[in-house]
Amino acid sequence: MSDATSASRAARTLVEGLYDALAGGDRAAIEQALTADFIGRVTPGLPFGIGGEHVGAGAMIRDGWFTIGAHWRVRAEPSTFTATADGRLQVQGIYRGTGRESGTPFTTWFAHVWEFRDGLICGLTQITDATAFVGALESEGAAPLGLETMDLTVADGVATLCLARPDARNAIDQRLADEFLVAAVRIAGDTSVRAVLICGEGPDLTVGGDIGYFTGNAGDDLGATLRQMTVPFHLAFQVLAMLDAPIVTVAQGAVAGGGLGFVYAADIVVAAEDARFVTAFAAIGLSGDGGGTWHLPRRIGPARAARAYLLNEPIAAQQALDWGLVAEVVPAADARVRGVAIAQRLANGPTRAFAQMRALLRESWDRSLPEQLDAEIVGLVASASTEDARGAIDAFLNKQRPTFRGL
Template sequence: MTDAQPRPHVLTALDGDVWRITLDRPETGNALTPALAAELLAALEARPERARVVLLLANGPRFCVGGDIGSFAGADDPGAFVGRLAHDWHRVIRAALYSPVPVVAGVQGAVAGAGVGLMGACDLVICARTTKIRPAYGAIGFSPDGGTSWALSRSLGAPRALDLLLSNGVLTAAEAHLTGLVARLVEDEDLRATAESVAVEIANGPVRAMVRTRALVRRAATRTLEEQLDDEAQLIAESAADPEGREGVRAFVEKRLPDFRNAR
C-alpha cells in the first residue's frame, strides 16, 4: 500500500471564464505555511489561458489568519525559517499584483498578518460585514511582511497605518471600506454569491484594458501629474489599438453590446 497523499491546502476550479482559487485549511484559519504558499503560487501560475479573471476565496469562517505561529515556535532557526517563508509568500503577492488578468477576492471572518497583504494585492476585494482585520505582528514581536505595510499605508495613510500596526489595533469591515482597503461591503451570507457575480461581470469586460487601468491607478500615488499623463497617453493608445478597444468602438457605433470575450 502507498501512503495517503496529503490533503491539498489550495483548491482550484475553472468555472466558465473564472479561475477560482480557494484556500482550504479552515481548521487553522487558513494559516500560512510553506506548503500553502507553494500551492497558492502554483494555482496563480496555473491559470488556464481562457480564464479572464481570478477569484480568490477561502473555506471556513476565517479568510486567512496570517502565519502559522506554532511552526515559528518549533523552528530550530526562527529567523531563517520566517525569512524563507516571507520570501515564498512575496512570490505569491507579486503573482497576484502582476496577474495578467484582474484578481477579485471574497474576504470573511478574520484577516490577520500576511493575510492582510494578500488582500491588499488583489484588485477588487468584496468584504463580509462582520470581518475583522488585524495586522497582529506586534503581538508576537514581528514587523510586517507580505506587503501588509504597503497595503495599509496606501489605503489608510502613514499615520493611521502606524497607529494600527504599533497599537496592535483592529479594523472593522466598515472602517476598511471607508478607507478604501476593501472595495465593497456585503452581508455575510451574500459574500460568496456577490464575489462570484462580480468576477463574472469583470470577466465579460475588457480585461486587458482593466490591467492597464490597474497599472495606472497603482502608480499614480508615486508619480507627478506629468508622468501620469504621459503614461495615460501611451496606455490609451495601446487600448485603442487592441482588439478590445476596436470591438468597443465598433459596438458603440453599431449601438450594440460589445463582445470583449471574443476580441482577439
C-alpha cells in the same frame, strides 16, 4: 525621444542579448552584460541548489544558469517587455525545454524582473513553476503538484483560488506559502483566465501565519524559518501584480497578519459584515510581511496604518469601507456569491484594457503627474489597438451592447 524611453529601449536590447547568450551558452557575452555584484533571486524549489539567492555574476552563472543547462535543455521565449516606473524591466514568457537525461518535455510560464545600473544588468528576480522543471527530470514525467492547502479551479474565464485549511482557520504555513506561488504561476500561465477570485473555506479568510508551525519547526532560528516561508509567499504576490486579469478578494471573519496580503493584492475587495482586519504582528513581536507596510499607508493613510501596526487594533468591516480598504460590505452569507458575481462580470469585460488600468493605477505612486499623463497615452494607444476596443466602439455607434473577448 525622452530619456526614460531611451533607457527602456536600451534595457530591452541588453536583456534580449542576454537571452541569446544564455541560449547559446556564450559565457563571455553573459559576463559582459552583468555587473560584478549582480544578484540573482531564483524561484525557490528549483533543485541542485538553483533556487534561492546567488550573489555575484560568477555565482549566478555557475550555480544558476549553467546548472540549469546541465540538467535541462531549455530556452526562454519572452512575449512581453514592460518597463516599470522605477527603471526595472518586467519580462513574461514561456520556458520550453526537456530534461537532459529523461528527454521529457515541459512548458511553463515565467516572469523575469531585471534591474540595471550604469548600462549593465545588476539584478534578476526569476519566477516560474519549479514543479515543471522537477517533473521533466523523470523519464515518465511527473504529474503537476497537487495542491493540498488550497483549491484552484478555472471556469468561464474565472480562476478561483480558495484557501483550504479551514481546520486551521486557513493559517499560513510553509506548504501554503509554497503552493500559493505554484498556484499564482499557473494562473499567470493560463491564457483563458480573465479574472481571479480569492476566497477561503470556512468562516475566515485567514488568521495569518501558523504560529504552531513556527514554534514546531523554527528551532533556534525563527528568522530562517520566516525567510524560507515569506520568499515564495511574496513572489506569489509579485506574480498577481503582473496579471492582466483583475482580482477580487472575498474577506470574511478573521483577516490577519500576512494574510492581509490577499486583500492588498485585489483590485476589488468584498467584505462580509463579520470581517475583522488586524495586522497582528505586534502581538507576537514581529514587524510584518505580505506587503502591508507598502499597501496599508496607501490604502488608509499613514497615520491610520501606523496605528493599525503599532497598536494592533482591529479594523471592522464598516470601518474598512469608510477608510477605503474594501469596496463594499455585504451580509456574511452573501459575500462569496457577491464575489463570484463581480469576478464573472470582470471576466466578461475588456481584459486588455483592464490590464492597462491595473498597471497605471499601481505605478502612479512612483510617477510625477507629467509622467503619469504620458503613461496614460501609452496605455490608451495600446488598448485602442485591441479587438475589444474596436468592437465596443462599433457597438456604441450602433447602439448595441458590446461583447468583450479579451482580445
